[in-house]
Amino acid sequence: MAFGMKQTRWLYVSLSILSLCLAFTFTPVKASPPVTTPVLSASQPSNGLEQGRNLYQSGRFAEAVTAWQSAAQQYQNQGDRINEALSLSYLSLAQQELNQWEPAQQSIEQSIKTLQTAKPSGDAIIWAQILNTQANLQLRTGKAETAIATWQQAQKYYEQAGDNTGSLGSQINQAQALQSLGFYRRSRQQLEQLTQKMAAMPDSEVKVSGLRSLGLALHAIGDGKSQQVLKQSLATANTIQAKAQLSSILSSLGKNASDLQNPEVALNYFEDAEKAATNPNELLQACLARFKLLVDYDKLEYAIALAPQLQQQLGELQPSHNSLYAAINFAATINKLAKPNQVLPSKDLAQLMAATVKSAQQIQDAPAEAHALYQWAQLYSRNSQFREAKELADKSLNIARQIQADDIIAQSAWQVGKLYKQQGNKTQAISAYTEAVKALKSLRGDLVAVNPDVQFSFKESVEPVYREMVGLLLDEQPSQTELMQARELIESLQVAELDNFFREACLDKAQQIDKVDTTATVIYPIILPDRLATIISQSGKPLRYYVTRKSQAEIEQTLGNLLVAINPVSDSKDREKFTQQIYDWLIRPAEEDGAFKDTKTLVFVLDGKLRNIPMAALYDGKQYLIEKYAVALSPGLQLMAAHSFQQNKINAIVAGISESRSGFAALPAVESEVKKISQSVPSNLLLNQQFTSKALGDRVKSGNADIVHLATHGQFSSRLEDTYLLTWDGQVNVKELSELLKNRSGDSSKAIELLVLSACDTATGDDRAVLGLAGLAVKSGARSTIATLWPVKDKAAEILMTLFYEQLRQPKITKAEALRQAQINLIRQTDFRDPFFWSAFVLVGNWI
Structure with a gap:
C-alpha cells in the first residue's frame, strides 16, 4: 500500500x-x-x-x-x-x-x-x-x-x-x-x-517548473529579470532532459522576446517550441504565438501560409478552456489587420467564431462565449454588416454584465458605442462609451493581469475608448457639462497610462491642486483625428474651449518638425516658425480672449506627441512663453498633492557621477554642479564611488531631505524596462528608484518635495517616452520633479541648476517661478540663450 x-x-x-x-x-x-x-x-x-x-x-x-x-x-x-x-x-x-x-x-x-x-x-x-x-x-x-x-x-x-x-x-x-x-x-x-x-x-523538474512560473510572474509585473529566470529554467530542463516542459518554456521565452521587441529571437523560440511540443495543445499554442508574431511584424506572406494549418488544428481540438481561447486569439489577431481577408476568408473566420460560441455554451464557459461574440461582431463590423455586428455585440455585452466581467464589458460596450456612433446616435453612443470607461476604471491596475492574449493591449483597447468618447463630447459646441466630462476623461486617461506603464494601480491621490493656486491656468490640449481641441481651466471660472481644425497627421508632422529644428545646428528661422505655429494653436486664442489676464503659471496636461515638446520655448514672435509665464507640466491635477514648499527649511541629498561609468561618457561639469549646490543648500553629498543605490536609499530613509538632486546619466522611455538611472554600481530601474525614494515607511507627510534629474534623456524616437518621466514623478512620491527632455551640455545644466537653487531660497517664490527665473537668466545673461540649452528642463507636478 x-x-x-x-x-x-x-x-x-x-x-x-x-x-x-x-x-x-x-x-x-x-x-x-x-x-x-x-x-x-x-x-x-x-x-x-x-x-x-x-x-x-x-x-x-x-x-x-x-x-x-x-x-x-x-x-x-x-x-x-x-x-x-x-x-x-x-x-x-x-x-x-x-x-x-x-x-x-x-x-x-x-x-x-x-x-x-x-x-x-x-x-x-x-x-x-x-x-x-x-x-x-x-x-x-x-x-x-x-x-x-x-x-x-x-x-x-x-x-x-x-x-x-x-x-x-x-x-x-x-x-x-x-x-x-x-x-x-x-x-x-x-x-x-x-x-x-x-x-x-539541485536540478529537478520542480526547479524547472518553479523557475518558469517565476519568470512569467516577473514578466507580468514588469521585472527585467524575467528573461534571465526563464533562460535558467530552459537550461535546467535541457540538463535533466525534462522534455515535457520544454515547449511551454520556449513559448514563454518567445513571448518575452517579442515584448522586448526582438522578433527574430522570438520567432526562433516559437519554432523550437513547436518542435519540442509533446501534445496537440502545446503545438497549437506555439504555432499560434508564431502566427501572432508574424502578423504583428507585418510578415503577412508567412502568416497567410500558416493560417489554414492553424484553422485545421483548431477544428481538431476537443472543446476546452484552452481550445476556446486559442480560437478567440486566432480571430483577434486576424481582426487587427487592415485587410483580414488576405489571411483567411471572412466566411471561414465567421464559421470558426460560430463554432467557438457553440462550444463555449456546451461547456458553460460564459467569458469565452462573450469574447467569441465580440470577435465575431468585430468581423461583421469590418465587413459593414452593422446590423449583425450590433446584435452580436449586444449579446456579448449582456453576458459580460451577467458575469460582471469588467474586461469584457469594456471592450463590448466600446464596440456597441462605435456602432451607435456610426449610426449617428450620439446620445446612445456616449451612454455605451460611459459604460466602457467605467469598466476600465474599475480594472485599473488589473489591466496588466487581464489576459494579454485576448488582445487587451493598452494602445489598442484602452486609450482609443477614452479618446473616441472625448471626440464625441467635443463635437460641435460642447456644453460646460460636456467640457467637464472631457477634462475628467483626459485626466483619467493620464492615470490609466501611468497605471499601464507601471503595470499596477499606483496613483491614489485625489486633490484638485488648481483650487490651491488661483493664479494658475491649466491647459488641456487634446489631439483628435480631425482637430486639436484645447480646454482651458481656471479656478472658480467656467471652462473655455478652443478648436484648431487640423488633421492629426498635420499636427504631428509640425511637432516632429519642431523637435528636429530645436537642435542648435538647425535653421533658427525654422525653429521660430514651428514654435510660433504651436503657440498659435495652444496659447494665442485664449490670450487674445483675455483668459490669462491674472495668470502667473501655465500648467499643461499634455497629450500624445505634445509631451515631447518644450512648452517654455513656444514663441509669440517677440518673446518665449517662459518670459511671460512660469510653466509646469502635470500628468493630471488629481494626482498632485496640494502642499506648499517651505524655502527656509531646505535640506538636500545631492548625488552625481562625473566620471565615465558602465559605458556612459564622463560628465565633467557634474562635480562642479553638485559641489556648488551642496554649498548653496544644506546637503548630504554623494559623488562618484559614494553614489550607490544602497547609499542613496540609506540617506533617503535615515534623513529628512526635502530635495533629492541626482546628476547622472539616465533614460526615460515608454517601456518600464528601458527607464533607468545610472548609479556607481549599475542601472537602477525606475520602479526600484521610486521605491528607494519612497523609503520612509510610507509616511506621506515626509514625502520628498523636489526630485531633480539633471542629466537624463528621453528615449530617441519614443513618442511616449515622457511617460517614464511622468511615471517616476508621481510614483516616487516626490511632490515635484525637474528633469530634461534631452541631454543638455553639462556646463549649461550646471549654471541653470545653480541659479535655480539660488532663486528657490528667495521668500514666497514657487518652484515654477524659480525655474523660470533661472531659464530667463540663461536666455539674457549667458551664451546658452538658444532654447536647446534651457527649454529641455521641465517641472512636473506640484509647481507651488
Whole structure:
C-alpha cells in the first residue's frame, strides 16, 4: 500500500504540472496560474488513474473526466479511501479545464470529505496535494484571498512532510494570487526571496517548473529579470532532459522576446517550441504565438501560409478552456489587420467564431462565449454588416454584465458605442462609451493581469475608448457639462497610462491642486483625428474651449518638425516658425480672449506627441512663453498633492557621477554642479564611488531631505524596462528608484518635495517616452520633479541648476517661478540663450 501511495503521489504531481503548462498561456483568470511539484518519472499501474492521466495529457479532458469518475467509483467499492480521494482531486482538475466550476467544486469537496474519513486519514503530502487543487479552483473562480489561505495550509502540510519543493510551489502560488488582488509589491518581494531559495536547489523538474512560473510572474509585473529566470529554467530542463516542459518554456521565452521587441529571437523560440511540443495543445499554442508574431511584424506572406494549418488544428481540438481561447486569439489577431481577408476568408473566420460560441455554451464557459461574440461582431463590423455586428455585440455585452466581467464589458460596450456612433446616435453612443470607461476604471491596475492574449493591449483597447468618447463630447459646441466630462476623461486617461506603464494601480491621490493656486491656468490640449481641441481651466471660472481644425497627421508632422529644428545646428528661422505655429494653436486664442489676464503659471496636461515638446520655448514672435509665464507640466491635477514648499527649511541629498561609468561618457561639469549646490543648500553629498543605490536609499530613509538632486546619466522611455538611472554600481530601474525614494515607511507627510534629474534623456524616437518621466514623478512620491527632455551640455545644466537653487531660497517664490527665473537668466545673461540649452528642463507636478 505504501508503494502504491508513492506512485499516486507522483501521478498527482504530474497532472498538476500538466495543468500548469496547458492553462498558463490562454487562461482568462486575472492571475498567473498555480505552480505545483512535477513528476520525477515513475511507471504507473494500468488502471483508471493512468488512463485518465494519458487522456488529460493529450488534452482530452472530457474523456479524462469519465476515466477518473470510474476510478473514483472503483476505489470506493474497494474501500480505498485515499486513492478515491486522489481520483476525485484529479477529476476536479480536469473539470476545471472544461470550466465546469460547480462539478469541480463538488469533486474537490468530496475528495476532502473522503480523505477525512480514511483510516489512516492520509499523510501530510496527500493533504497538501489535494489542498493545492482546491486553491487552484478558488483562484480560477475569483476567490484569491481564500486561495491564499488554502495554499498557506498546503504549505504547512508540505513542510510537515519535509517536502521543500512543494512548500516552494505553494509560496509561488500565494505570490501570484497576491497579484490578482493588486498587491504587486508584496508579490514581487516574495518572488525574489523564492528565487534565492531556488538557486540553492539541485536540478529537478520542480526547479524547472518553479523557475518558469517565476519568470512569467516577473514578466507580468514588469521585472527585467524575467528573461534571465526563464533562460535558467530552459537550461535546467535541457540538463535533466525534462522534455515535457520544454515547449511551454520556449513559448514563454518567445513571448518575452517579442515584448522586448526582438522578433527574430522570438520567432526562433516559437519554432523550437513547436518542435519540442509533446501534445496537440502545446503545438497549437506555439504555432499560434508564431502566427501572432508574424502578423504583428507585418510578415503577412508567412502568416497567410500558416493560417489554414492553424484553422485545421483548431477544428481538431476537443472543446476546452484552452481550445476556446486559442480560437478567440486566432480571430483577434486576424481582426487587427487592415485587410483580414488576405489571411483567411471572412466566411471561414465567421464559421470558426460560430463554432467557438457553440462550444463555449456546451461547456458553460460564459467569458469565452462573450469574447467569441465580440470577435465575431468585430468581423461583421469590418465587413459593414452593422446590423449583425450590433446584435452580436449586444449579446456579448449582456453576458459580460451577467458575469460582471469588467474586461469584457469594456471592450463590448466600446464596440456597441462605435456602432451607435456610426449610426449617428450620439446620445446612445456616449451612454455605451460611459459604460466602457467605467469598466476600465474599475480594472485599473488589473489591466496588466487581464489576459494579454485576448488582445487587451493598452494602445489598442484602452486609450482609443477614452479618446473616441472625448471626440464625441467635443463635437460641435460642447456644453460646460460636456467640457467637464472631457477634462475628467483626459485626466483619467493620464492615470490609466501611468497605471499601464507601471503595470499596477499606483496613483491614489485625489486633490484638485488648481483650487490651491488661483493664479494658475491649466491647459488641456487634446489631439483628435480631425482637430486639436484645447480646454482651458481656471479656478472658480467656467471652462473655455478652443478648436484648431487640423488633421492629426498635420499636427504631428509640425511637432516632429519642431523637435528636429530645436537642435542648435538647425535653421533658427525654422525653429521660430514651428514654435510660433504651436503657440498659435495652444496659447494665442485664449490670450487674445483675455483668459490669462491674472495668470502667473501655465500648467499643461499634455497629450500624445505634445509631451515631447518644450512648452517654455513656444514663441509669440517677440518673446518665449517662459518670459511671460512660469510653466509646469502635470500628468493630471488629481494626482498632485496640494502642499506648499517651505524655502527656509531646505535640506538636500545631492548625488552625481562625473566620471565615465558602465559605458556612459564622463560628465565633467557634474562635480562642479553638485559641489556648488551642496554649498548653496544644506546637503548630504554623494559623488562618484559614494553614489550607490544602497547609499542613496540609506540617506533617503535615515534623513529628512526635502530635495533629492541626482546628476547622472539616465533614460526615460515608454517601456518600464528601458527607464533607468545610472548609479556607481549599475542601472537602477525606475520602479526600484521610486521605491528607494519612497523609503520612509510610507509616511506621506515626509514625502520628498523636489526630485531633480539633471542629466537624463528621453528615449530617441519614443513618442511616449515622457511617460517614464511622468511615471517616476508621481510614483516616487516626490511632490515635484525637474528633469530634461534631452541631454543638455553639462556646463549649461550646471549654471541653470545653480541659479535655480539660488532663486528657490528667495521668500514666497514657487518652484515654477524659480525655474523660470533661472531659464530667463540663461536666455539674457549667458551664451546658452538658444532654447536647446534651457527649454529641455521641465517641472512636473506640484509647481507651488
